[in-house]
Amino acid sequence: DAGVIQSPRHEVTEMGQEVTLRCKPISGHDYLFWYRQTMMRGLELLIYFNNNVPIDDSGMPEDRFSAKMPNASFSTLKIQPSEPRDSAVYFCASSALAGLHYNEQFFGPGTRLTVL
Amino acid sequence: QQQVKQSPQSLIVQKGGISIINCAYENTAFDYFPWYQQFPGKGPALLIAIRPDVSEKKEGRFTISFNKSAKQFSLHIMDSQPGDSATYFCAAVSSGNTPLVFGKGTRLSVIA
Numbered sequence: 001d002a003g004v005i006q007s008p009r010h011e012v013t014e015m016g017q018e019v020t021l022r023c024k025p026i027s028g029h030d031y032l033f034w035y036r037q038t039m040m041r042g043l044e045l046l047i048y049f050n051n052n053v054p055i056d057d058s059g060m061p062e063d064r065f066s067a068k069m070p071n072a073s074f075s076t077l078k079i080q081p082s083e084p085r086d087s088a089v090y091f092c093a094s095s096a097l098a099g100l101h102y103n104e105q106f107f108g109p110g111t112r113l114t115v116l
Numbered sequence: 117q118q119q120v121k122q123s124p125q126s127l128i129v130q131k132g133g134i135s136i137i138n139c140a141y142e143n144t145a146f147d148y149f150p151w152y153q154q155f156p157g158k159g160p161a162l163l164i165a166i167r168p169d170v171s172e173k174k175e176g177r178f179t180i181s182f183n184k185s186a187k188q189f190s191l192h193i194m195d196s197q198p199g200d201s202a203t204y205f206c207a208a209v210s211s212g213n214t215p216l217v218f219g220k221g222t223r224l225s226v227i228a
Contacts, residue, residue: 108159
């Protein structure tokens with residue numbers, strides 16, 4: 001398996017523009033997580049899905065952020081309008097539930113977002 | 117209640133030395149404690165994990181020590197190598213597949 005795939009790897013945009021980050025989880029995984037990483041705040045969970053359904057979006061910073069998972073193999077994180085303080089590395093991760101066993105979260109390579 | 121506190125924020129260790137990173141938690145419902153390793157430009161990846169029914173787990177040069185009564189756990193890297201230079205995150209979780217609660221990370225630099 002190719003692992004978790006994210007695109008784009010780098011995004012530079014201007015303040016006010018819409019940004020869409022994409023993620024393809026590992027096939028067969030039924031949990032998908034979006035994280036944001038900054039030096040100041042570390043790794044923050046933004047939202048996670050189970051079987052394509054959003055379970056907890058309490059980490060989404062503002063209404064400018066939205067996430068969707070239209071099917072088991074694709075998710076998007078959208079920021080509209082973007083602001084310079086949104087500059088960060090955004091990670092997508094996926095995992096599979098297997099009974100009572102704790103399962104490893106597999107992270108993608110991340111998207112480095114720079115908002116000018 | 118959900119926090120995992122990690123220290124130090126950064127660490128410089130001589131090659132061959134021991135690197136020690138500490139984490140503490142408050143939520144007694146946590147029952148799985150993984151450590152993730154992140155190299156520059158990469159996503160975090162699982163390094164080693166422990167459950168609270170054991171006090172220590174060792175995998176090669178990496179050891180987790182767990183103190184349930186103190187609600188603390190630590191990562192020890194023996195014979196640290198320059199290739200170990202990375203950011204290390206401790207984490208905790210309290211049920212099968214709810215999200216991990218991560219510490220803020222420790223940037224380790226191993227110098228020759």
